[in-house]
Amino acid sequence: MQGAKPIPSFYLYGDAQRDEDLDTIHVEQIRERSMRHDWIIHPHVHPDHVQILWISEGGARFVIEGEPLVAGARSLVVQPAGALHEIRFEPGTEGRVITVAVSYVQTVARDDPRLVAVTRTPGVYAVADDSPCAGTVPLYFQQIMTETTWEAPGRRMAIRGCFVNILVALMRLSENRTQSEPSRQDRDFELVTRYRAAIERHFREQKSLAFYARSIGVSTQRLNLACRTRAGRTASEVLYDRILVEAKRCLLYTEMTVAEIGHSIGYDDPAYFNRFFSKRVGAPPGSFRADAATTRRVAG
Numbered sequence: 001m002q003g004a005k006p007i008p009s010f011y012l013y014g015d016a017q018r019d020e021d022l023d024t025i026h027v028e029q030i031r032e033r034s035m036r037h038d039w040i041i042h043p044h045v046h047p048d049h050v051q052i053l054w055i056s057e058g059g060a061r062f063v064i065e066g067e068p069l070v071a072g073a074r075s076l077v078v079q080p081a082g083a084l085h086e087i088r089f090e091p092g093t094e095g096r097v098i099t100v101a102v103s104y105v106q107t108v109a110r111d112d113p114r115l116v117a118v119t120r121t122p123g124v125y126a127v128a129d130d131s132p133c134a135g136t137v138p139l140y141f142q143q144i145m146t147e148t149t150w151e152a153p154g155r156r157m158a159i160r161g162c163f164v165n166i167l168v169a170l171m172r173l174s175e176n177r178t179q180s181e182p183s184r185q186d187r188d189f190e191l192v193t194r195y196r197a198a199i200e201r202h203f204r205e206q207k208s209l210a211f212y213a214r215s216i217g218v219s220t221q222r223l224n225l226a227c228r229t230r231a232g233r234t235a236s237e238v239l240y241d242r243i244l245v246e247a248k249r250c251l252l253y254t255e256m257t258v259a260e261i262g263h264s265i266g267y268d269d270p271a272y273f274n275r276f277f278s279k280r281v282g283a284p285p286g287s288f289r290a291d292a293a294t295t296r297r298v299a300g
Helices: 030-037 102-108 113-120 137-147 155-176 187-205 209-215 220-230 235-253 258-264 270-281 285-292
Strands: 025-029 040-044 049-057 060-064 067-071 075-079 085-089 094-101 123-126
Touching (some): 025 030, 025 137, 030 085, 049 102, 060 075, 067 123, 094 102, 102 155, 113 155, 209 220, 220 235, 235 258, 258 270, 258 285, 270 285
Antiparallel strands (some): 040 085, 049 094, 060 067
16 A cells, blocks of 8 residues: 555544644544545544544445445444555544544543553444444533534533544444454554554653663664654654644643653753744744643643
């Protein structure tokens, strides 16, 4: 599936990823984007975002990392971050699709690793009419969509709660699935997935790239190649992006001082943290916090 041309990389299909999308959750109707592309979503990847689809009517044929998967009506589908995928929807298919940053998944599901794990494996899960989640899953998708369109008090927690319930439904369905798991997986995709998991465990400790490469049993050169292929940037940039997401989250949603935030992610020298942040964001942490006060986002 990998030719000479780079694999197209999108936040949402057809849209360039923006910096402010790194830590978000987005939901839309399947037909809104798919109908514009004649119900065909050509091969591409979302380097930093998982997609979870609820197909209420119709169906689709997926190819995820070279493995064909078929989803009928009343199915949940998982497309992991960094997985090369394409979709051919039946015309008129109805449902919802959630596009969610890996960092958001890891934050809301950190109390139960199984909820994160279920987002790392491609899968189609049919929801039987007598399943306990048959009536609730479509409501969770709808509530997330509703909450993202208004400014009601507590909307961030409402969105988080609904999303966690969707992850729980996926986890339970995955434990009872009769469909066999994909038999092959691209080596680069596997390495980047393991690298992201290692970053999540250690990114607050200022570990070197060599440490991460050793922890997953490859050279730094091999890790860089995998990240360039699957994430569209170097291994160091993938690590720095995760650190920046955490710094931005703290600046936006906590009362911690800039020095306290830097210390919490391994930068004991406030000046060094300021330089690191400013170089990659284009503004110092204090200015970013002030400017972002009026930015409407759904995050951490």
